[in-house]
Amino acid sequence: MAFERCILGFGDGLSFPVTGWTGGTAFRRPLYAGRHLNVKASNKNGRFHMSAQPKNISRSSLLIGSLLLVLAAHPAHAKILNPPYLQAVSMTGVCVMVECDTTNAASVAYGPSPAYGRTATTAFYLTTSITTFVHRVWLTGLEPNSTCHYRASHGDDQSADANFQTAPPSGTPFRFAFMADFQSTSTNHDVMVSQLIETHHPRLCVYGGDMPFNGRKYDLWKKHFLDKQRLLIARVPFFGAVGNHDGWVENTKAFLQAPDSGSHTQAYYSVDYSDVHFHILNTEVSSDTNTPQYAFAQADLAACTQK
Numbered sequence: 001m002a003f004e005r006c007i008l009g010f011g012d013g014l015s016f017p018v019t020g021w022t023g024g025t026a027f028r029r030p031l032y033a034g035r036h037l038n039v040k041a042s043n044k045n046g047r048f049h050m051s052a053q054p055k056n057i058s059r060s061s062l063l064i065g066s067l068l069l070v071l072a073a074h075p076a077h078a079k080i081l082n083p084p085y086l087q088a089v090s091m092t093g094v095c096v097m098v099e100c101d102t103t104n105a106a107s108v109a110y111g112p113s114p115a116y117g118r119t120a121t122t123a124f125y126l127t128t129s130i131t132t133f134v135h136r137v138w139l140t141g142l143e144p145n146s147t148c149h150y151r152a153s154h155g156d157d158q159s160a161d162a163n164f165q166t167a168p169p170s171g172t173p174f175r176f177a178f179m180a181d182f183q184s185t186s187t188n189h190d191v192m193v194s195q196l197i198e199t200h201h202p203r204l205c206v207y208g209g210d211m212p213f214n215g216r217k218y219d220l221w222k223k224h225f226l227d228k229q230r231l232l233i234a235r236v237p238f239f240g241a242v243g244n245h246d247g248w249v250e251n252t253k254a255f256l257q258a259p260d261s262g263s264h265t266q267a268y269y270s271v272d273y274s275d276v277h278f279h280i281l282n283t284e285v286s287s288d289t290n291t292p293q294y295a296f297a298q299a300d301l302a303a304c305t306q307k
């Protein structure tokens with residue numbers, strides 16, 4: 001169906017930045033003055049666009065109908081936009097990533113059972129390319145090698161209870177999974193996720209990059225990675241590496257949180273987990289000799305004493 005961009009008589013459609021609504025397209029037929037307005041609204045790269053027909057409807061009717069649609073399409077603020085997931089796990093802590101539609105602090109209740117008992121709030125957030133906000137909530141003071149339950153809140157919105165395992169101490173065997181190159185909506189991805197959850201039970205995942213096909217496109221982070229992985233990454237923390245399809249760009253920086261390490265950057269890092277030393281580099285940051293990444297790799301590997 002073709003729509004004419006004629007809102008408000010400006011001839012170019014109504015368009016403004018939007019942060020509270022990340023839906024793709026909404027179509028409504030609000031009834032005003034005995035006539036249906038065929039109005040289509042969409043979110044394109046963080047801007048709200050609206051178009052309508054018929055063109056010959058009066059400007060005042062169209063204005064009021066359009067404003068009604070804006071109110072209907074724009075939800076109440078303070079929503080959790082993506083199921084929370086886990087980064088930078090250690091023996092005593094983890095970072096809960098909570099993507100929200102506002103910068104208001106998110107909070108996470110956590111503890112050894114669904115009774116929780118402790119609460120942490122947003123330490124900081126990073127903004128995605130469509131102006132949503134990925135909040136970092138650090139859970140601290142956890143017992144090594146133990147189960148931790150958690151649930152996030154943002155305004156009146158609340159996530160489901162989930163649980164994960166903290167890292168075990170040195171000398172403890174554990175199982176981890178490595179995977180890379182998701183960058184599609186393949187159903188193989190779904191099979192892999194369900195088998196990991198139901199059969200293999202890794203305590204940790206390591207992702208070798210190329211999570212979306214194009215990291216600059218917010219919707220591909222959702223379609224190719226976050227939507228596909230949501231059941232796994234809510235309960236199994238992962239360490240992520242950055243590849244050429246991710247790019248070291250705004251969305252990649254927003255959706256990934258590395259542990260602090262001797263690299264002093266989020267781009268590349270290393271981390272110990274039980275007796276394993278994971279050394280994670282970034283193809284999208286220079287690793288030529290005489291670069292900081294090269295120097296980090298040399299020094300970190302030389303200093304490694306893990307088994």
Ligand SMILES: [Fe+2]
Pocket residue numbers: 181209210243245
């Ligand atoms: Fe790849």
